[in-house]
Amino acid sequence: MLDYPIVEEVHKARAAILAQFNGDLRAMWEDARRRQQLSGHKVVSFKRTHEPSVKEPPKPYGKE
Numbered sequence: 001m002l003d004y005p006i007v008e009e010v011h012k013a014r015a016a017i018l019a020q021f022n023g024d025l026r027a028m029w030e031d032a033r034r035r036q037q038l039s040g041h042k043v044v045s046f047k048r049t050h051e052p053s054v055k056e057p058p059k060p061y062g063k064e
Helices: 005-020 025-039
Strands: none
Touching: 005 025
């Protein structure tokens, strides 16, 4: 397997951050959201502006 130092560094950073929350992903997420709100930076949402216009599901492959 190839050695990717940058990927290894990211994995170590993620593990260190998660360790601060005793492995609780929800607590880590809530803290990130709290810090985001306190930052004062504009938060961008990528909500759909319209619904796709699919009238019927595609037919299974080979069943025309």
